[in-house]
Amino acid sequence: MMADTGSEEIAVIGNTDLTPSELENNIKNTMVEKGATLLKRMEINVAEAEKRTGKNAVSMQETYTVYLIETRAVDPSSEGANPAPPDSLWRRYSEFELLRNYLLVTYSFVVVPPLPEKRAEFVWHKLSADNMDPDFVERRRVGLENFLLRVASHPVLSNDKIFYSFLTQEQGWKEVVFETGFQAKSDSRLKALNATFRVKNPDKRFAEMKHYGDELQSVISQLLRVRARVADRLYGVYKVHGNYGRVFSEWSAIEREMGDGLQSAGHHMDAYAASVDDILEEEEHYADQLKEYLFYTEALRAVCRKHELCQFELEMAAQDLTSKKQQREELATGTVRTFSLKGMTSKLFGQETPEQREAKIKTLESQIEEGEEMVKDKNAESEEFVKNAWVDIERFREQKDRDLKEALISYAIMQISMCKKGIQVWSNAKECFSKM
Amino acid sequence: MMSGTVVDSGSPTAAVPDELSGQILDEDEDFEVFCKDSTFTDGGSLNASMQTSPGSMVNQYKFEEEEEQPDTKDIFVTVDNPESHVTAIETFITYRVLTKTTRSEFDSSEYEVRRRYQDFFWLKSKLEEAHPTLIVHPLPEKFVMKGMVERFNNDFIETRKRALHKFLNRIAEHPILSCSEDFKIFLTAQAWELASHKKQGPGLLSRMGDTVRAVAASVRGVRNRPEEFNAIQDYVESFSQKMTSLDKITQRIIREKKEYLEELRECGPTYTLWSGSEEELVEPLKQMAGCLDRCCRETEEQVQQLGNNLLPILHEYVLCTETLKAVLRRRDNIQAEFEAKNEALATKRTDTEADPKVLSLAWESLVGKDPEEAKQQKHQKLKGEIKEMKEEIDKLEDKLEFANNTLKGDWGRWKKSMRADLRAAFINTAEKNVEHYEKCLAVWESFLLSQRTEANEGDDGDRDDS
Numbered sequence: 001m002m003a004d005t006g007s008e009e010i011a012v013i014g015n016t017d018l019t020p021s022e023l024e025n026n027i028k029n030t031m032v033e034k035g036a037t038l039l040k041r042m043e044i045n046v047a048e049a050e051k052r053t054g055k056n057a058v059s060m061q062e063t064y065t066v067y068l069i070e071t072r073a074v075d076p077s078s079e080g081a082n083p084a085p086p087d088s089l090w091r092r093y094s095e096f097e098l099l100r101n102y103l104l105v106t107y108s109f110v111v112v113p114p115l116p117e118k119r120a121e122f123v124w125h126k127l128s129a130d131n132m133d134p135d136f137v138e139r140r141r142v143g144l145e146n147f148l149l150r151v152a153s154h155p156v157l158s159n160d161k162i163f164y165s166f167l168t169q170e171q172g173w174k175e176v177v178f179e180t181g182f183q184a185k186s187d188s189r190l191k192a193l194n195a196t197f198r199v200k201n202p203d204k205r206f207a208e209m210k211h212y213g214d215e216l217q218s219v220i221s222q223l224l225r226v227r228a229r230v231a232d233r234l235y236g237v238y239k240v241h242g243n244y245g246r247v248f249s250e251w252s253a254i255e256r257e258m259g260d261g262l263q264s265a266g267h268h269m270d271a272y273a274a275s276v277d278d279i280l281e282e283e284e285h286y287a288d289q290l291k292e293y294l295f296y297t298e299a300l301r302a303v304c305r306k307h308e309l310c311q312f313e314l315e316m317a318a319q320d321l322t323s324k325k326q327q328r329e330e331l332a333t334g335t336v337r338t339f340s341l342k343g344m345t346s347k348l349f350g351q352e353t354p355e356q357r358e359a360k361i362k363t364l365e366s367q368i369e370e371g372e373e374m375v376k377d378k379n380a381e382s383e384e385f386v387k388n389a390w391v392d393i394e395r396f397r398e399q400k401d402r403d404l405k406e407a408l409i410s411y412a413i414m415q416i417s418m419c420k421k422g423i424q425v426w427s428n429a430k431e432c433f434s435k436m
Numbered sequence: 437m438m439s440g441t442v443v444d445s446g447s448p449t450a451a452v453p454d455e456l457s458g459q460i461l462d463e464d465e466d467f468e469v470f471c472k473d474s475t476f477t478d479g480g481s482l483n484a485s486m487q488t489s490p491g492s493m494v495n496q497y498k499f500e501e502e503e504e505q506p507d508t509k510d511i512f513v514t515v516d517n518p519e520s521h522v523t524a525i526e527t528f529i530t531y532r533v534l535t536k537t538t539r540s541e542f543d544s545s546e547y548e549v550r551r552r553y554q555d556f557f558w559l560k561s562k563l564e565e566a567h568p569t570l571i572v573h574p575l576p577e578k579f580v581m582k583g584m585v586e587r588f589n590n591d592f593i594e595t596r597k598r599a600l601h602k603f604l605n606r607i608a609e610h611p612i613l614s615c616s617e618d619f620k621i622f623l624t625a626q627a628w629e630l631a632s633h634k635k636q637g638p639g640l641l642s643r644m645g646d647t648v649r650a651v652a653a654s655v656r657g658v659r660n661r662p663e664e665f666n667a668i669q670d671y672v673e674s675f676s677q678k679m680t681s682l683d684k685i686t687q688r689i690i691r692e693k694k695e696y697l698e699e700l701r702e703c704g705p706t707y708t709l710w711s712g713s714e715e716e717l718v719e720p721l722k723q724m725a726g727c728l729d730r731c732c733r734e735t736e737e738q739v740q741q742l743g744n745n746l747l748p749i750l751h752e753y754v755l756c757t758e759t760l761k762a763v764l765r766r767r768d769n770i771q772a773e774f775e776a777k778n779e780a781l782a783t784k785r786t787d788t789e790a791d792p793k794v795l796s797l798a799w800e801s802l803v804g805k806d807p808e809e810a811k812q813q814k815h816q817k818l819k820g821e822i823k824e825m826k827e828e829i830d831k832l833e834d835k836l837e838f839a840n841n842t843l844k845g846d847w848g849r850w851k852k853s854m855r856a857d858l859r860a861a862f863i864n865t866a867e868k869n870v871e872h873y874e875k876c877l878a879v880w881e882s883f884l885l886s887q888r889t890e891a892n893e894g895d896d897g898d899r900d901d902s
Binding site: 212215216219220222223226227229230232233234236237240241243244247250251254257258261265401404405408409411412413415416419420422423426427429430433434436 | 671674675678681682685688689692693695696699700702703706707709710713716717720721724727855858859862863866867869870872873874876877880881883884887
């Protein structure tokens, strides 16, 4: 179930003004770099967001947001010269979702990067939960860009054709995706759930990973909830200081000697109250980093579930083979070891003729042969899956450790910046108070 | 029209209210002293036996622009050691009041007594009675409103103790109030002595009479309040609003900070919980938890300091405005009384000029007296009455002038100490906030340092230059 990275498919950089010899050069370059990620060859960013209105599937007016994706070839030979203008196209959030679903199904052994949240969650009161709110849209734009960059730097996902056309093909991309027939290949929820409950020998590592995913999801959710409440309260504390500003100003009007000091102290109180907006906006960025990993846990669990499904199917196939072999044995030796309806009915309604028995045995033989083929295939499939999935899980684990550590460090840096601002404001205020 | 005693520079003199002294005194001349007529005050406030050298007098009135000078302070009072007493009827708290003084009218240089709130309240009433237009620093409230704090809660007792300490010290620093006999007795008397002294003083009827007069005067109202007192009145009105607002704002900040702290307390444990699921991230997560816990402790301290330093002072000044309004009212009443008497005199005079025939003829003819003689008698009587009234009016005028001057003097004094108090309180608050942020800054910087050191140690192949 791998993407077609067949050698005839070459990721061509979308600059159609190349001369034939340059084109040849490029092809050579890309072939040399095959296996390296797309990101090394291409700059990607989600530059803008815009509101559009249009008629939806049921002919109702709706407003939605589209995002501008810009891509530009990274051409080492043209370094120093002016960069070519980027190619660009507009995509809706739902198209991103479609792309991701395709990747999930097609590369079920990969921990697929998550999209930013569809609706604002874990908000504290000042942030609106409105999807049209410009701050939300802006954070989503950043999240979508992050998604594309993650995919483009993934050793496996970045080579996908559908992904490439998502970035470069404005018209008709949706049709191309549907043509892959990926939706038919997706496993139903029911099937997956069934496998989870009934699988007997899943790889222990996957079971542990799944458990870890659950724990991580739970703890990050808790952290995000607490953080939202803390932000709410901090906002209140800062804003109340604005009242000091107002009253100092009014008070300074009735004082002679104290007036100036009070007035300027009041200004600093206003500045203090206002500073919380920037502080909390920066903190929002930290929350977004946590959220990405919150959503990643779902992808992690999906891989583990896929393993359970593979393993389950293998076990089912093996079980089926065993029972068929048993049936053959029984027919061959005439002994009924296990209870079967056929056995009962033949007892009740009389034995079968030797010809009938021969025919049955022959059918079973061919079924057994098929079964053995099946088990071999399933086994290979399962082993292949486990191998590839575990590689990606390790990659993911390293990435997560790096990213989260960076996130904690950047949180500390934010706190330091906040403290420095506080020191400055109150030092200034103290000076003003001294002049009272 | 002042009754005063001219005193030689060599003889004992009484303390002069600061703000006044510049007007009348010159270092080299003899100075007059305002001596309040004992009808209006208790005799002890301007204590003639007080030994104060002219030198220190000069010091006292020279400090128009300067801060309170510690070298002139000669009574030091401490309030501490609250103790709870339980009787069959009630439970109450007493505080130890320690006095150290070099003043000669005190028999000893150190005193230790125990007093309860009631006693402080008595002292305040007596001082206000004796000096209606002096500004006495407010007492902490008798009852706690809003049911926020129990009467015997430790924080409440601590706050009250500090306020009582301030109350006594303000009196001790006041040039006139500190000479009060009641103040002396408060500081020095044993419990039974104090109790018996309390029973003395103007009786109930006389006090009632005062109250009736005061009510009558306030009902009548003041006709021509001098502009400067109008200005003070307006100021007090606005100042009162501002102080009330600041008090409320500060209370709100404390509340919000406490709620913030409650939420923040959950962060550390969540990171610790998380570290339990991780391998590589265990250290950073645990340290994160540690940092957050430390920040919580710092915030706790900050909130406490706000409650102990800024809030009580703002609250005191809210209470001050009530005192100021009362002082202005009492001054108004004195003026009203004076104006009323003046009007009565004017009326009497017109009566006198009116045709005496109308006055006396009817009655006298009935009684059979000689109309001329009767007229003379009546005239004399009126003249006598007028003379009496004029004398009373003179006294009232003196009283008014004295009241105005003492108020003006004390007003200047009050404004100075208000400015010093509030400036200090706000500076202190700002300093504490800076300290708080500096401590939190250190916490996070140490976190960064530890992460970066770890990173350097962990990278065998990579060489960062940092």
